[in-house]
Amino acid sequence: MGIKEHQEGSAWSRNYSESHCYQYDIRLKNYKRDLEELGLSETDVERLKIEDFNFSFVPPTDKWTCDKIKEFIERHEWLGKMPTRPTHRFIATYQGRIAGAIVMATPNTISNILGKEHRHQEKLISRGACISWSPKNLGSSLIMFAVRWMAKNTEFRYFTAYSDVEARELGTIYQACNFIYLGQSSGARFECLDPNRPELGYFSDRILRRASFIKRKTLEAGIEWNSAWQDRERVLWDQIPDETRAKIDAVLQAYKDSIIERKLPYKHKYVYILGPTKKETDGLRAKFIDLNPSKAGLKYPKNRGPTIVEEVNQAPDNSLAWPCRVPPEELTKRPNPCWPIDMEPLVPLKKFRSIKEVATMYGISTWLIYHHIKTDPTFPAVNIGLKKRFLIDIIKLESWLNEKTKTFNQSEHRLPSVAQLLEVK
Secondary structure, three states: OOOOEOHHHOEOOOOOOOOOOHHHHHHHHHHHHHHHHHOOOHHHHHOOOHHHOEEEEEOOOOHHHHHHHHHHHHHHOOOOOOOOOEEEEEEEEEOOEEEEEEEEEOOOOOOOOOOHHHHHHEEEEEEEEEOOOOOOOHHHHHHHHHHHHHHHHOOOOEEEEEEOHHHOOOOHHHHHOOOEEEEEEEOOOEEEEOOOOHHHOOEEHHHHHOHHHHHHHHHHOOOOOOHHHEEOOEEOHHHOOHHHHHHHHHHHHHHHHHOEEEEOOOEEEEEEEOOOOHHHHHHHHHHHHHHOOOOOOOOOOOOOOOOOOOOOOEOOOOOEOOOOOOOOOOOOOOOHHHOOOOOHHHOOOOOEEEHHHHHHHHOOOHHHHHHHHHHOOOOOEEEOOOOOOEEEEHHHHHHHHHHHHHHHHHHHHOOOOHHHHHOOO
């Protein structure tokens, strides 16, 4: 990250406080120049549709296009740089020019949300941006094209993404794509700034643990490095002689003492689970719910500003950091902010609601409701159409939620049932 100059002389600031995210700010600043470069008018832009764009996967062997994607990300993506370990690239083009790009990468940390046997099937949506004049849904269309292509042509089955609250991101595009929200408790906890090399900007504290970094600092200190001490980005400390290890530790500690460390706020995290077939997709999504019951049904965040201040720290520029997290809310608890005011007086009068209405009322995804309809015969839904148009009985839904909550509490706290209490021994 660090200080990155964007178009029209705008620089990223950790004190950014506009009502929209910083990514949108870049779009506004690039808009005029982007139109001039392609020779488009605002009237031309208003007529653009998703069908006017071509979507494609870019293989790593296509060096020319990969370089163009790098230039595009550096100009249009708010971080202003490519990820450290990119693996797959996707583009949307208009008249042969890149209008959108998605870059997937190897995750820094494996989440294991589908169990250890599927941990190798995770891919991180690390970078993504669209040109300023692109139609509204181009970004979400490109993301879903990339995810479907990956599920069909690779072994990867779940795709994670983060939204940075410092850039006032909510993950709106992931919400539009019906990603599952995993809460706000992810991301690196610290980042560092080398005062002797401020031009590098802030960098993750993970770098300090990489073998390549430790090797460089060791060689700079005049200590000989043995290749047998390193396995890719892992240092084999047990292979290093005690005396040499003590010297390396001293060098690393001296460097850590010289840098400025800054605590980072938690990020929003999302995931999309998809297999090459509907059967595999349903199985993986059911497994996710079984392994992560507290995350199945979390409502999407809607507030770009701070809501709960758990901790703040003093940043190097004397500005306060963002609050750490927004607490999750479970499906069985009705979140009042998500219940539309104009619907409240109608609920007792209208017995059945559509799936979209119920999803809005409870602040959950429609996919979760469809999952309950398919897997739980006790779920209070009725089908009134030939094409499976489901309606939900609101009164029975309340009873169903209460019963599920009671069952969960009994199993969680190992409480005996009524039958068990009355059993004569």
